[in-house]
Amino acid sequence: MHQSKRIAAFILLAFLFATESAPAQPSDVPKSLTDKAGKTDLYGDPLPSGAIARLGTVRLRHGDGVYSVVFSADGKTLASSGADEMIRLWDVPTGRESRHIEGRFEDLVFCKERRSLAMTVRGGAPTRWDIGSAKLVPMRAPVKGVTDSAFSPDGKILAGALPNKAILLWDAATGNEIHRLTGHSEEVLTLVFSPDGKKLASGSNLDDGTVRAWDVESKRQLRQFGKPRMDLTPLGFSPDGKILTVRNDRNAIVLWDVESGKQVRRLDEERGLSVRSAAFTSDGRILASGARDYKHGRLWVDSIRLWQVSTGKNLRRFTTLGQVNVVTFSPDDKLLAVAGWGNTIHLFDVRNGKELFTERGHLETVAE
Numbered sequence: 001m002h003q004s005k006r007i008a009a010f011i012l013l014a015f016l017f018a019t020e021s022a023p024a025q026p027s028d029v030p031k032s033l034t035d036k037a038g039k040t041d042l043y044g045d046p047l048p049s050g051a052i053a054r055l056g057t058v059r060l061r062h063g064d065g066v067y068s069v070v071f072s073a074d075g076k077t078l079a080s081s082g083a084d085e086m087i088r089l090w091d092v093p094t095g096r097e098s099r100h101i102e103g104r105f106e107d108l109v110f111c112k113e114r115r116s117l118a119m120t121v122r123g124g125a126p127t128r129w130d131i132g133s134a135k136l137v138p139m140r141a142p143v144k145g146v147t148d149s150a151f152s153p154d155g156k157i158l159a160g161a162l163p164n165k166a167i168l169l170w171d172a173a174t175g176n177e178i179h180r181l182t183g184h185s186e187e188v189l190t191l192v193f194s195p196d197g198k199k200l201a202s203g204s205n206l207d208d209g210t211v212r213a214w215d216v217e218s219k220r221q222l223r224q225f226g227k228p229r230m231d232l233t234p235l236g237f238s239p240d241g242k243i244l245t246v247r248n249d250r251n252a253i254v255l256w257d258v259e260s261g262k263q264v265r266r267l268d269e270e271r272g273l274s275v276r277s278a279a280f281t282s283d284g285r286i287l288a289s290g291a292r293d294y295k296h297g298r299l300w301v302d303s304i305r306l307w308q309v310s311t312g313k314n315l316r317r318f319t320t321l322g323q324v325n326v327v328t329f330s331p332d333d334k335l336l337a338v339a340g341w342g343n344t345i346h347l348f349d350v351r352n353g354k355e356l357f358t359e360r361g362h363l364e365t366v367a368e
Contacts, residue, residue, distance in 0.1 A: 045096065059095035060347070060357060062086065066339035067106040068326055075331045079117055080345055081105045087119065087129060090345070092335070095357045101129060103136060111155035118155040118172070122148045126158055126172070140175030143168065148189065152197035157216065159200055161188035167202055169216065179219040184208050185228070194237035199258065201234035201244055211246050213258050223261045235278040238309075245287065247275045253289055255309070265312045276340075277326045281333040285309055286350075288336055290324030304338055306350070316353050320346050 039047045041054035063084030070079050077098070078090040087108070088100040105119035105127065117129040118139075126139040126149050139158065141149075146160035146168065157178065160168045167181040167188055181200075186208035192201045199222070200214045209230040213222040226232045231249040238245075243264060244256045251274055255264040267289070274292040281287075287307045304318040304327060323341035330337070335356070338346040347356040 057357075058097070060090060060345040062088065062343045062345075064343055065323075065341035066325060066343065066345060068108045069328055069337045069339045069345055070108045070110055071328065071330050071337070072110050073331060075335075078337060078345070078347075079108050079110065080339065081108055081119065082343070083341075084343075087117065089131070092330070092347070095347070099131065099134075101134060101136065103127065103129070107150060109151040109153060109155055116155070118151040120149045120151060120158075126151065126160075128155070128172075139172050141168075142170050142175060142177040147187070148191060150191040150193060150200075152193045152216070153195055154197055157197065159191050159193070161191060161202075163187065165204075167191070167200070167214070169200075169219070181214050181219065181221070183212055183221050183224070184210070190234055192234045192236055194241035195239050196241055199237060199241045201237065203232060203234045206231050211244070213244055223256075223258055225256050225261070235275075236280070238280050238284045239282055240284060243284070243309075245278045245280075247278075251275050251291070253278060253287070253307075255287075265309070267307050267312055276324055279328045280309075281329050282331065283333070286315065286333075288327045288329065290327040290338060290340070292323055302340065304336070304348075306336075318348055318353060318355075 041047055043057050043059060045058055047054055062080065062082035063086065065083040067081045067083065076092055078092050079087065080090065081087045085102060085104040086100050087103055087105060089098045090096065091098050105121045107120045109118040111118055115131050117131065119129060120126045128137045128139060130137060141160060145163050147163060149158055149160040151158055151172065156172055158170050158172050162168055165184045165187055169178040170176060171178060184202065184204040186204045188202050188204050190203035198216055200216055201211060203211045206229055209226060209228050209232060211225040211232045211234045215222050225246060233247045235245040235247055237243065242258055244258050246254045246256060248254050253267040253275055257264050275289055276292060277290040279288050287309050289305050289307065291303050302320055302324040304320065304324060305314055306316040308315055320338055324338055325340040328337050334350055336348045336350050338348065349356060
């Protein structure tokens, strides 16, 4: 045996011995999550039945790419949905999974009045997950054929895109139609509520190419941004709902004043980047953006930037593997959650840019 092979074998044996010697039942691991033998890995997380060790960690890991992440109001829990058709709840201080349920959903909203998650998926029925009873409850729609949908932040109103280019608003509890918004000349692809639920932004496909802002209470269009075939995508509202962030056809982030329709600022990403998500801090002073950067070997290295909204200055830059789909701040703005087609959810400390959990496992879907 070559010397390098001997060293590798010794390291593996040492790892297996350490794993077998790990505490059988840490006090903070729910008994329902451990296997019958009570075996855990080096981090104290339960092993599957029959397993003797784990290389890496399962903390903040999905089995496939991640669609959406959202913090609870107290910032202690993070919910995520993934391409592995699982919705998972994570304990933020430890990164440990506390609960999961099977289901294919893309967008998540923590409902403020109840301990539940509102979930939507393109082409499927909106659903509510009652966390206490662990039940999935489908939401009724007044009509069939809703191609995409979004919950208001409080989970009370649903907005859905119809094949006839209209946007349907309905009561999530009763299923009754509230109103229909019309104006787009082509199918609506993107729907985004403002944080207070009073405004809705919609983006259509390239033949329309415009973004429109709507007043949910008065059911009227507030503003149209762009012209046909401009390929604009709404990314989100500022906390006060006065500014709408839009990605333009050159992958710059444009900040628009909703009331006046005037451009407030343009944040230019580096050439070759593709902006996929953006999020404001709770005071609206900082904007985080996630963009596809460059390919390093077989993995995408993506870029996350923090911008000063008042000046457009780039304050900080993070990099991570795996095509970022979503960025979001914790309620106290101290943490930034980043996730995408890599199966890992990254938590960064906004103050110093350091990642909280750097224990490594697989960064992509395991193929063999």
